[in-house]
Amino acid sequence: MNKEKEYTLNQSTKQPVVIWVIFFATVISFMGLGLVDPILPAIAEKLHAVPSEVSLLFTSYNLITGIAMLITGVVSSRIGIKWTLLIGVILIAVFSALAGTSDSIWSIVSFRGGWGLGNALFIATALSAIVGLSVGGTAKAIILYEAAIGLGISVGPLLGGxxxxxxxxxxxxxxxxxxxxxxxxxxxxxxxxxxxxxxTSVLDPIKALKFPGLFRLGLTAFFYNIGFFTLMAFAPFVMGLDEHGLGYVFLGWGLCLAITSVFVAPKLQAKFGTIKSMCSMLILFALTLAAMGIWTDSSKIVIIAVIVAGLFLGTNNTLITTAVMQVAPVERATASAAYSFVRFIGGAIGPWMANKLAENFNSHMPFISGAIFVLLAMLVVLSGRKHLEHVDKIAH
Incomplete structure (x- = not known):
């Protein structure tokens, strides 16, 4: 029995060198998301911007990332995975440096758009590369990818703070x-x-959305990401913490996300199936956002809720990414691009809408609205079960 366990462990850790190189780059790439979060209130104060203007740092980034997903396959299929990754990485480096030199909120918003272009080229290619080149099957490869994301997201806020x-x-x-x-x-x-x-062509990801399962998952992620980025872009403004404090809160959030994406998601999927597990996580995340909406004035409750939300987000991210890689009869890179195109549009809408709701109504509304959108995501999954049930059969 011990030999069997040792063999399984070796199989999961003995990956080609290329996988660990991409893993390292993915960690650093996703550190960029968390690095920015602790400084949102500081940017608003220093550049005399209102929260809805600062939220455009997420909106421009996600919008360009989503649109650029349509060309990732075109680029990588012509110049290769390595050079696509390299171009993506150097674009992020250049535009993040330019954002640091900026003196107005609008120039930072513009440079974040360029950052999003680099991000699209990198993350879509990295996911398909890890899945295609790793040892141990799709599920283990995605867990490895999500581990890199979780590690980057968890360390990023600490360094950013x-x-x-x-x-x-x-x-x-x-x-x-x-x-x-x-x-x-x-x-x-x-x-x-x-x-x-x-x-591949620009139209391939759009054509891939004709497959009901992939379209359902994309629409699910669209609504889910509105809630996700409501938490990311608006919560820092109501916690009443400085850069250090926000860094530690989002460190806790990221650690919860990383741990559950690697260790909890596979167990839930094996025991209850992808659809039931995904719906459960979406309901729990919606309830967390609702709690934040009800007790917005209590910074302690908001802080705890943000950290706890990481448990549900990490689990759901792995579940939905695994399903996307298995649900559509197209190349993985095309499926990833199609799904990411839809979900990042949701990520573009969420931050701006959350802060606009706060400005026009009150600070409770963004979280309540986010909870409603996450519940809509759960309903999309439930109503499309017949298109998704075969995912668990493939996984096993």
Whole structure:
């Protein structure tokens, strides 16, 4: 029995070098998301911007990321995975540095759009590369990818809080330096990977959405990401914490996200199935947002709720990503691009809408609205069960 366990462990850890190179770069890439979060109130204060204007840092980033997903397959199928990753990484490095030099909220918003272009080229290619090149099957590969995301998201806020306490520009420069390191590691260590035999077109991701299962998951992620980025973009403004405090809160959030994405999601999926587990996580996340909406004036409750939400977000992220990779009869890169195109549009709407609701109504409304959208995501999954039930059969 011990030999069997040892063999399984070795199989999950003995991945090709290229996988660990991409893993490292993915960690650094997603550190960029968390690095910025602790400085949102500071940017609003220093640049004399209202929260809805600051939220556009997420909106421009997600909007361009979503649209650019349509060209990721076109680029990677022509220049190869390695150079697509390298171009994505260097674009993030350049535009994050430019954001750090900016003196107006609108120039930062613009540079975040360029950052989103680099992000799209990197994350879509990284996911398909890890799934395609790893040892142990799709499910284990996605867990590895989600672990990299969770690690990056959890460490990012801590570093962002430390750098942000020195200057709000610090996290932007920090991202740039880290991405240059990732660029050098990929350039030196990543071997050349063969280009796909079939060159994809811009329309391929759009055509892939005709498959009901993939469309359902994309729509689910669209609504879910409105709630996700409501928490990311609005919660910092009601917690009443400085950069250090926000960094520690989102560190706890990210750790919960990382742990559940790796250890909890596979167990829930094996015991209850993907659909039931996903619906449960969406309901729990919606209830968490609702609690934040009811007790918005209590910073302690909001802080605890943000950290607890990481448990549900990490689990759901792994479940939905695994389902996307298995649900549509198209290439993984195309499925990833189609799904990401839809979900990032939701991520673009959520931050701006949340802060506008707060400005026009009150600080409770963004969280209540986010909870409603997450419940809509759950209903989309439930109503499309017949298109998704085969996912568990594939997984096993």
């Amino acid at each position: 430390e750098l942000g306490s020195i200057s709000w520009r610090g996290p932007f420069y920090g991202v740039s330096v880290l991405m240059i390191i990732a660029f050098l590691v990929l350039l030196i260590k990543m071997p050349k990977v063969e280009k796909p035999r079939v060159k």
